[in-house]
Amino acid sequence: MKFSNCFMPTTKETPNDATLPSHQFLIRAGFINQQGSGLYNYMPLGKIVLDKIRSVVKEELDNAGCSEVQLGFVTPMELWEKSGRASKMGLEMLRIKDRKNNDFVLSPTNEEAMVELVKNRVNSYKDLPLNLYQINTKFRDEARPRFGLMRGREFLMKDGYSFHESIEDMQREFALMEETYKKIFTRLGLDFRVVEADSGAIGGTGSKEFHVIADSGEDTIVICDNCEYGANIEAAVRKTRVIDTVKLDLSGKVETPNLTTIDEVSSFLKVKPSQTIKAVIKKAIYEEETKVVVFFVRGDDELEETKACNSVNALELEDATEEDIKAVGLVAGYVGIVELPQNITYKIDNELKDTHDMVCGANEENYHLCGVDVCCKDEDIYADLVAVQEGNICNCCGGTLGYTKGIEAGHIFQLGTTYSAALEAHFLDANGKSKPFEMGTYGIGVSRLIAAVVEQSHDEKGCIWTKETAPYLVDVIVSNGKKETEFDMAEQIYKKLANTYKIDTIFDDRKGKKDTYGSKMADFELIGFPYAVVVGKKLQDGFVEIIARKTGEKAEVSIDNIDYLCQIIDALKNEDYSIKDAIHYVDNKK
Ligand code: ATP
Ligand code: MG
Numbered sequence: 001m002k003f004s005n006c007f008m009p010t011t012k013e014t015p016n017d018a019t020l021p022s023h024q025f026l027i028r029a030g031f032i033n034q035q036g037s038g039l040y041n042y043m044p045l046g047k048i049v050l051d052k053i054r055s056v057v058k059e060e061l062d063n064a065g066c067s068e069v070q071l072g073f074v075t076p077m078e079l080w081e082k083s084g085r086a087s088k089m090g091l092e093m094l095r096i097k098d099r100k101n102n103d104f105v106l107s108p109t110n111e112e113a114m115v116e117l118v119k120n121r122v123n124s125y126k127d128l129p130l131n132l133y134q135i136n137t138k139f140r141d142e143a144r145p146r147f148g149l150m151r152g153r154e155f156l157m158k159d160g161y162s163f164h165e166s167i168e169d170m171q172r173e174f175a176l177m178e179e180t181y182k183k184i185f186t187r188l189g190l191d192f193r194v195v196e197a198d199s200g201a202i203g204g205t206g207s208k209e210f211h212v213i214a215d216s217g218e219d220t221i222v223i224c225d226n227c228e229y230g231a232n233i234e235a236a237v238r239k240t241r242v243i244d245t246v247k248l249d250l251s252g253k254v255e256t257p258n259l260t261t262i263d264e265v266s267s268f269l270k271v272k273p274s275q276t277i278k279a280v281i282k283k284a285i286y287e288e289e290t291k292v293v294v295f296f297v298r299g300d301d302e303l304e305e306t307k308a309c310n311s312v313n314a315l316e317l318e319d320a321t322e323e324d325i326k327a328v329g330l331v332a333g334y335v336g337i338v339e340l341p342q343n344i345t346y347k348i349d350n351e352l353k354d355t356h357d358m359v360c361g362a363n364e365e366n367y368h369l370c371g372v373d374v375c376c377k378d379e380d381i382y383a384d385l386v387a388v389q390e391g392n393i394c395n396c397c398g399g400t401l402g403y404t405k406g407i408e409a410g411h412i413f414q415l416g417t418t419y420s421a422a423l424e425a426h427f428l429d430a431n432g433k434s435k436p437f438e439m440g441t442y443g444i445g446v447s448r449l450i451a452a453v454v455e456q457s458h459d460e461k462g463c464i465w466t467k468e469t470a471p472y473l474v475d476v477i478v479s480n481g482k483k484e485t486e487f488d489m490a491e492q493i494y495k496k497l498a499n500t501y502k503i504d505t506i507f508d509d510r511k512g513k514k515d516t517y518g519s520k521m522a523d524f525e526l527i528g529f530p531y532a533v534v535v536g537k538k539l540q541d542g543f544v545e546i547i548a549r550k551t552g553e554k555a556e557v558s559i560d561n562i563d564y565l566c567q568i569i570d571a572l573k574n575e576d577y578s579i580k581d582a583i584h585y586v587d588n589k590k
Helices: 021-028 044-063 077-083 111-118 167-187 262-269 305-311 322-327 418-422 446-456 484-500 517-527 537-541 562-574 579-589
Strands: 032-036 039-042 074-076 094-097 103-106 130-139 154-164 192-196 207-213 219-224 230-232 252-255 277-285 290-298 316-319 345-349 358-361 367-372 401-416 426-428 434-436 438-445 474-478 505-508 531-535 543-548 554-558
Touching (some): 044 154, 044 167, 074 077, 077 111, 111 130, 111 154, 111 418, 154 167, 167 207, 192 219, 207 219, 262 358, 262 367, 277 322, 290 305, 290 322, 305 316, 438 446, 474 517, 484 531, 484 537, 505 517, 537 543, 543 562, 554 562
Parallel strands (some): 192 230, 290 345, 474 505
Antiparallel strands (some): 032 039, 074 103, 154 438, 192 207, 207 401, 219 230, 252 367, 277 290, 277 316, 358 367, 426 434, 543 554
């Protein structure tokens, strides 16, 4: 490819709403352009990167025995009604009507459609297992589309679905997909971590996420400093804390006028916050109703919203307003575990079970209770509700837990029979018995990965693509396009690299007034090709220069024989060499 033929409008302007480097650079370097909120066009360079990521994903999945299909992007609402998700999906699912007033959906995911595809076509256990995937457009009407490709509304996802005769076989496939995903992210050159994830209402340990480690990640990941344990904070667990409670001088109802926070109450009563019980009041949203729910955690713990939401099987939680709280007879700042108004749904954190001498609100304005024992016998009232904190102890090995930030790039999930049962997708097992398929589902954010690569790999000048994701590996730059000898040599190098050595090469052949060496280098740095070969003044002495974008390393190389230069580039392509090492390698081979 030649710069002069390619449409790659780079700009110095940063869009106002672009806070993340990946968002800024992808737009400035002409990879993408925004068409509307969460809606993006891919320009030529963006399309090349998208296709490269897509082909790595496809190659590894095909190697693992998966088959690619492509489902329609628009799905009939009926399908979603059958599975029960028409009402559960909420506002993220965009609904549309055709001219005959029929209802459709722009697919946010495709469990239903894939189950329908397999239903009545796979009838026997002999045809199982089966793993089908697609790399296709999804639409989610996200509440806050942001960060460019990171959280778009229209985006490209790889979604895979597997079908099995038994849970064991589904779990075997789940493990295979974990390995396959690791290969994909490793090939893409990413620093990533596989972590335990929230499985929503389905529960269990059957869900893992793949996070690209980056400070800008939206997810908090809990990792152990000593073992392999890693989990999204939504699912992270810790070793149960052992907290010494001191015998209080006070007991029963104590006046605490205008003291409503844990800090105020604990310093007034001279107890540690860990000996108090914090009440967090939320509004739980269900399909047909909303209700106020109280979550009790230790005073020095924080409520983890996803855990809390799962514990009451709600679709989501919202903050309760003062009116909501009053309306159900609760007193904000003084809510306690004893004598809650009747009919209030509440949950108590597991770590509060059997604690004694605690302090909590008295459910009466200006009063707290001291010496409270938590001894509710109803096991269902307890749940893991708290966010693991940095410094907590790892439940696996006793190491110390800490936080890091991650971008969720993939998610694999042991689904079970939820969808196959709802849609009556059955097969006959070895005993001739009809059963719903055991299923797994596996997603990768293909377009999000473009942003994730740049988020992890950039500097103040622009993108730094990894070798597998770069639109072109080498940018051949002629420093002064008007100098014929330089231009001819650059063109020869470009042709040999591209045609003989089959290396993805672009030729910056621009000759205009503004196309100075400086502006070409600025584009090289902004776009982020891994290597540049500069043909400039040194050509008179028989040299060109190779530059590595990531390290800034530069080396002059003799150009008496173009193949010598090409072999060095080829070595850089295939091995993790510095330019110096690559030159050594080629010299020694001679
Ligand atoms: P998130 O928690 O980030 O909203 P999710 O849990 O809703 O993601 P999944 O339903 O598991 O996402 O979808 C599979 C993959 O699709 C995710 O791992 C992510 O990489 C990608 N993805 C999800 N939502 C978006 C989006 N709005 N824009 C781009 N990629 C997305
Ligand atoms: Mg997810």
